[in-house]
Amino acid sequence: METLLTNRFFEGIExxxxxxxxxxxxEVKLLLRTWEMLSPLHETESHIxxxxxxxxxxxxxxxxxxxxxxxxRYVEDxxxxxxxxxxxxxxxxxxxxxxxxxxxxxxxxxxIREFDYFEFEFRLMYHGKExxxxxxxxPIMLTKREEFWLVFCTITxxxxxxxxxxxxxxxxQSLQLNYNFTSNTWEKVVTKELTECEKLFLLTAGSGCSxxxxxxxxxxxxxxxxxxxxSIFQKLGTSNITESLQxxxxxxxx
Numbered sequence: 001m002e003t004l005l006t007n008r009f010f011e012g013i014e015x016x017x018x019x020x021x022x023x024x025x026x027e028v029k030l031l032l033r034t035w036e037m038l039s040p041l042h043e044t045e046s047h048i049x050x051x052x053x054x055x056x057x058x059x060x061x062x063x064x065x066x067x068x069x070x071x072x073r074y075v076e077d078x079x080x081x082x083x084x085x086x087x088x089x090x091x092x093x094x095x096x097x098x099x100x101x102x103x104x105x106x107x108x109x110x111x112i113r114e115f116d117y118f119e120f121e122f123r124l125m126y127h128g129k130e131x132x133x134x135x136x137x138x139p140i141m142l143t144k145r146e147e148f149w150l151v152f153c154t155i156t157x158x159x160x161x162x163x164x165x166x167x168x169x170x171x172x173q174s175l176q177l178n179y180n181f182t183s184n185t186w187e188k189v190v191t192k193e194l195t196e197c198e199k200l201f202l203l204t205a206g207s208g209c210s211x212x213x214x215x216x217x218x219x220x221x222x223x224x225x226x227x228x229x230x231s232i233f234q235k236l237g238t239s240n241i242t243e244s245l246q247x248x249x250x251x252x253x254x
Contacts, residue, residue: 006080009096010055013103016147018053025058032059048075048153049140052103055080058150065133066155068126088123088130091163095122098166101179102137103148105168108186112146115139116250120166121158132161134243160239167237169250176237192235194253201228202248205241 032049046066051058056079060072067075068086075082087095098120106112117138124131133155141150166179168186177186194202204217211225220228229241236253238244248254 005084006055009080009083009099011096011100013100015055016053016143016145016149018143018149029059036061044157046155048155050151050153052148052151053143057082063155065126065131065157066124086125088125091122094163097181101166102151106142106147112139112142114170116169116171118166118168121161121163123161124155132158134158156242158239158243162239169247171250189237191237191247191251191253194232194235194248198228198232198235199248199254201225202232202241202244203254205229206245 043064046063047059047061048057048066049059050056057076060066060075062072066086078085083092083095102118105115105118117136119134119136121132121134124133134157136154138152138154139148139150140152143149164181166181167189168177168179170176176189176191178189179185180187201214201218205214209217211222214220214225215222218225232244233239236244236247238247
């Protein structure tokens with residue numbers, strides 16, 4: 001469904017050409033539904049696959065965070081128009097800007113095959129309340145011209161919102177690009193390596209231990225627990241343990 005808001009999101013964007021058949025689309029969607037039935041349902045996590053060539057939502061998971069009481073089919077049919085209901089109105093203009101930046105990324109002199117995912121944060125409206133969330137955007141299918149065609153989006157709760165934050169991460173590399181919204185340029189950021197103590201700490205913390213339990217298990221003081229968390233978050237550009245684990249694993253830092 002193409003709407004006024006959809007047109008605003010795609011204003012000035014060259015739509016990628018895709019020659020995929022309807023049968024192929026149906027096969028992919030069937031695989032996704034099967035995967036969803038076999039995967040555990042996370043109430044604080046939602047997944048969306050966006051089809052840039054058709055300017056719509058190809059598939060929406062049953063995770064309740066983004067649905068806001070609606071069914072996945074409702075959100076799929078609404079497409080980009082759903083952002084009007086789901087996203088804080090003050091954040092919509094920035095999301096439109098990020099959408100164009102993400103879409104134009106393959107035009108840069110980068111090896112798109114080595115690219116992994118984007119991440120940014122915004123406010124989601126959830127049953128009348130504001131929630132700070134983090135969204136990752138990972139391309140899963142490219143066109144023949146190596147443009148983004150289908151992208152897999154994951155929305156999770158964010159521990160601390162960074163409104164002017166947009167990062168591009170690459171596979172198996174410590175390289176990260178951060179977007180400067182003032183100069184409209186990408187800037188290189190080299191992710192620092194984790195020490196052996198920080199790796200052990202992160203893996204242990206990932207099991208859901210409290211600060212007191214971490215201190216006892218690792219034979220360190222409670223203040224050291226807080227300091228180590230702060231150090232890891234600063235190195236990885238993250239705000240919580242779950243996010244830190246995701247970034248560390250994707251960059252093979254563990």
